[in-house]
Amino acid sequence: MSKLKIAVQKSGRLNEDSMRILKEVGISIDNGKDQLKASARNFPLEVFYLRNGDIPQYLRDGVVDAAIIGENVLIEKGNDLNIIERLGFSKCKVSIAVPKSSTAKTLKDLEGKRIATSYPNTVNQFLDKASIDAQLHIINGSVEIAPNIGLADGICDIVSSGSTLFKNGLKEIEVLLKSEAVLATSPRISQENQTIIDRLQFRLQSVLKGRANKYVLLNAPNDKLEEIIKILPGMNSPTVLPLAKEGWSSLHSVINKNDFWEVIDELKAKGAEGILVCPIENMVL
Ligand SMILES: Nc1ncnc2c1ncn2[C@@H]1O[C@H](COP(=O)(O)OP(=O)(O)OP(=O)(O)O)[C@@H](O)[C@H]1O
Numbered sequence: 001m002s003k004l005k006i007a008v009q010k011s012g013r014l015n016e017d018s019m020r021i022l023k024e025v026g027i028s029i030d031n032g033k034d035q036l037k038a039s040a041r042n043f044p045l046e047v048f049y050l051r052n053g054d055i056p057q058y059l060r061d062g063v064v065d066a067a068i069i070g071e072n073v074l075i076e077k078g079n080d081l082n083i084i085e086r087l088g089f090s091k092c093k094v095s096i097a098v099p100k101s102s103t104a105k106t107l108k109d110l111e112g113k114r115i116a117t118s119y120p121n122t123v124n125q126f127l128d129k130a131s132i133d134a135q136l137h138i139i140n141g142s143v144e145i146a147p148n149i150g151l152a153d154g155i156c157d158i159v160s161s162g163s164t165l166f167k168n169g170l171k172e173i174e175v176l177l178k179s180e181a182v183l184a185t186s187p188r189i190s191q192e193n194q195t196i197i198d199r200l201q202f203r204l205q206s207v208l209k210g211r212a213n214k215y216v217l218l219n220a221p222n223d224k225l226e227e228i229i230k231i232l233p234g235m236n237s238p239t240v241l242p243l244a245k246e247g248w249s250s251l252h253s254v255i256n257k258n259d260f261w262e263v264i265d266e267l268k269a270k271g272a273e274g275i276l277v278c279p280i281e282n283m284v285l
Pocket residue numbers: 009010011012013014050051052053054069070071072073090091092158159160161179180181
């Protein structure tokens with residue numbers, strides 16, 4: 001039987017969360033230390049542990065069928081490749097930054113200046129679009145040090161908390177793009193492996209929906225139910241069960257994680273009691 005070949009970063013910022021999400025979709029992987037390839041025990045899948053930066057070419061060549069990769073790397077090296085799912089972790093920006101003392105306020109102010117970066121294609125794309133002429137210095141890491149050692153007037157690199165910029169006396173002046181981990185596929189994927197990735201994607205979507213929501217249970221007097229139900233639309237409509245206590249009901253529903261605290265405040269204000277909130281492992285809709 002055919003197996004889906006999926007690339008995952010060997011080590012680095014994406015590795016742990018990539019392996020976690022595979023585990024959460026119920027895939028067990030035999031993981032020997034320093035193994036570059038591993039098979040799943042209960043799903044037709046082989047994991048290849050690769051460098052993030054090498055993955056676009058492997059996808060293009062069909063060496064792997066799919067990959068969990070930073071979207072920023074695809075924008076830099078794999079604009080032709082297909083993103084099928086956004087995975088919600090490793091969120092970051094790719095930004096332009098300059099020394100705090102610099103008068104530059106936008107990318108335009110770097111006309112004729114030197115920019116250090118590990119993402120030359122991305123920067124060039126933005127420079128071309130804005131008809132800006134700047135000189136790129138391509139370096140592979142520690143980009144934020146470049147202005148301090150006189151190598152560049154500005155940089156383009158990944159920003160997350162902003163602490164690396166801060167520690168190096170830099171300020172962000174323009175966000176070129178936002179990125180997160182994504183699932184991408186090879187244009188050469190076989191029909192057989194496409195059906196396997198469809199199954200994997202279905203499972204991933206149920207885990208991602210689960211992560212985005214919470215299950216809420218509460219008790220409420222029957223005369224308040226109508227108003228409470230308006231706040232809690234649920235997946236379809238909330239479950240209402242009678243309590244042993246006369247005139248009271250228990251209500252079960254799903255709420256979005258982002259507006260969870262606001263909803264809880266509203267529920268309390270409308271007379272809800274004994275509110276329990278639980279994480280959701282999977283949501284299959
Ligand atoms: N500080 C950060 N916060 C959040 N996400 C980040 C951060 N830095 C990088 N990322 C994301 O994680 C990905 C992997 O970053 P990491 O630094 O581990 O690898 P790398 O050195 O770019 O790649 P390689 O695997 O080729 O060595 C990046 O492409 C980006 O999408």
